[in-house]
Amino acid sequence: xxxxxxxxxxxxxxxxxxxxxxxxxxxxxxxxxxxxxxxxxxxxxxxxxxxxxxxxxxxxxxxxxxxxxxxxxxxxxxxxxxxxxxxxxxxxxxxxxxxxxxxxxxxxxxxxxxxxxxxxxxxxxxxxxxxxxxxxxxxxxxxxxxxxxxxxxxxxxxxxxxxxxxxxxxxxxxxxxxxxxxxxxxxxxxxxxxxxxxxxxxxxxxxxxxxxxxxxxxxxxxxxxxxxxxxxxxxxxxxxxxxxxxxxxxxxxxxxxxx
Amino acid sequence: xxxxxxxxxxxxxxxxxxxxxxxxxxxxxxxxxxxxxxxxxxxxxxxxxxxxxxxxxxxxxxxxxxxxxxxxxxxxxxxxxxxxxxxxxxxxxxxxxxxxxxxxxxxxxxxxxxxxxxxxxxxxxxxxxxxxxxxxxxxxxxxxxxxxxxxxxxxxxxxxxxxxxxxxxxxxxxxxxxxxxxxxxxxxxxxxxxxxxxxxxxxxxxxxxxxxxxxxxxxxxxxxxxxxxxxxxxxxxxxxxxxxxxxxxxxxxxxxxxxxxxxxxxxxxxxxxxxxxxxxxxxxxxxxxxxxxxxxxxxxxxxxxxxxxxxxxxxxxxxxxxxxxxxxxxxxxxxxxxx
Numbered sequence: 001x002x003x004x005x006x007x008x009x010x011x012x013x014x015x016x017x018x019x020x021x022x023x024x025x026x027x028x029x030x031x032x033x034x035x036x037x038x039x040x041x042x043x044x045x046x047x048x049x050x051x052x053x054x055x056x057x058x059x060x061x062x063x064x065x066x067x068x069x070x071x072x073x074x075x076x077x078x079x080x081x082x083x084x085x086x087x088x089x090x091x092x093x094x095x096x097x098x099x100x101x102x103x104x105x106x107x108x109x110x111x112x113x114x115x116x117x118x119x120x121x122x123x124x125x126x127x128x129x130x131x132x133x134x135x136x137x138x139x140x141x142x143x144x145x146x147x148x149x150x151x152x153x154x155x156x157x158x159x160x161x162x163x164x165x166x167x168x169x170x171x172x173x174x175x176x177x178x179x180x181x182x183x184x185x186x187x188x189x190x191x192x193x194x195x196x197x198x199x200x201x202x203x204x205x206x207x208x209x210x211x212x213x214x215x216x217x218x219x220x221x222x223x224x225x226x227x228x229x230x231x232x233x234x235x236x237x238x239x240x241x242x243x244x245x246x247x248x249x250x251x252x253x254x255x256x257x258x259x
Numbered sequence: 260x261x262x263x264x265x266x267x268x269x270x271x272x273x274x275x276x277x278x279x280x281x282x283x284x285x286x287x288x289x290x291x292x293x294x295x296x297x298x299x300x301x302x303x304x305x306x307x308x309x310x311x312x313x314x315x316x317x318x319x320x321x322x323x324x325x326x327x328x329x330x331x332x333x334x335x336x337x338x339x340x341x342x343x344x345x346x347x348x349x350x351x352x353x354x355x356x357x358x359x360x361x362x363x364x365x366x367x368x369x370x371x372x373x374x375x376x377x378x379x380x381x382x383x384x385x386x387x388x389x390x391x392x393x394x395x396x397x398x399x400x401x402x403x404x405x406x407x408x409x410x411x412x413x414x415x416x417x418x419x420x421x422x423x424x425x426x427x428x429x430x431x432x433x434x435x436x437x438x439x440x441x442x443x444x445x446x447x448x449x450x451x452x453x454x455x456x457x458x459x460x461x462x463x464x465x466x467x468x469x470x471x472x473x474x475x476x477x478x479x480x481x482x483x484x485x486x487x488x489x490x491x492x493x494x495x496x497x498x499x500x501x502x503x504x505x506x507x508x509x510x511x512x513x514x515x516x517x518x519x520x521x522x523x524x525x526x527x528x529x530x531x532x533x534x535x536x537x538x539x540x541x542x543x544x545x546x547x548x549x550x551x552x553x554x555x556x557x558x559x560x561x562x563x564x565x566x567x568x569x570x571x572x573x574x575x576x577x578x579x580x581x582x583x584x585x586x587x588x589x590x591x592x593x594x595x596x597x598x
Binding site for chain 1: 260261263264342477478480481483484486487488489490491493494495496497498536540541542546
């Protein structure tokens, strides 16, 4: 799978009195990129802008060199899958019916599902381990189970670009690890995966990291990059430190330091 | 779909079909002196049978079902579109618009030459109550859409609907203050009535259902996607303003037709989708169509009861639907099953 090129150029977004994004330029590359930063840094706004859900006040977002707003909603939907930060999901749909909604960009409103759509749904449910309760309704599930279903819905789009806002919300540690492996598999298949993560230890498992603060990108690079680590620690006011244990980077809280 | 879901849906459809058949028969049998099958058989052999059953009871019975079906369909669409289980079909200003249309026609003679010009009065008196109610309902929704600057945002649409409802109701009250004679007619309209439904009403309502039901069903997948939230629905390639316009048009047509023929029948549009979801939770494709069936059955039941409870007098059918529907919703709330 080769992912189309998504590019945000000098994007600014004003939300009320707040400058949520301030001239941000970002071009996610194939692989898994994690966006980290303190609350209100502009992470979710950047992700929404990349998904075409937030119109920039200045700057442009392009997909394969064409402005995102010039793409038809459906064509854009087949290229970019998006998972919301906070699930608003409600209603009487079963797990399987929810995951099937991921095929909407391919089917439109009026076409019946084909064998390849069912196969994509099966695969997405298998990857997120929610096939067992596919006939249960969303409101009958726990928070973590719902999150896995909504993730399956995003995977069922089979889009080359995956934008995930806090995908680990409500997940227990084994399923957080399963999610990391899943994102790594998607990246190995050539997908461009961008996820906003508050769990910094998980973020440090991504191929690349983007550190944001006050609506700007303050650092961007591979997870081993020392300059990136310094920026990482700085935006959190020195409240964490990054250490390498067992071949992996982890964050450790600095309890004696306050912001 | 699981076997359990399939069974539930089948049971609901069969149950509604059986109830509808039973109530259609009861509707033909119910007369000004209560209802009995013996009385119906006796009357069918009389020379007046064609007039009473063929021209009065049959169209009224069928019209009641069609009106309820349109309201049920519109209710399910409104609740899906606004993602709110308390949304009802009158939410976008159609009810207050229809009410103003009716009041203006009723007050024409009193206002001619005073509040309105003679030429306007002439036009209004020619329009007739049914057309005025229909035009008023569409006008109410049109003003709501204009105020909301289209259908870009659900919240703006809802707020505009509430404001239009309040303003048009105030205008309607202003007209009745100037022309108190219109009050009685307005009251009949506000309480809802199936008593004036004839074959021409059935044709209009039937055609409306033939247009609105396939339209709502075809767009139901958009309502399913909206259960994930508006952003998620947009990310799935839905052109939300276009979806809203299509569904609001269906909503306006269904409500406008129902209101123009039978007045403001309360609670049918609100309760029918809840009834359907209670017995057979399903995606919107099934829920909208089954809500039409449930709405038809509910209004038909209310119509038969309205004719029979204190025969030869009639209880306004809107009072019964409010009691039946409101009672059911209260029971649901009590059991905490409202979703």
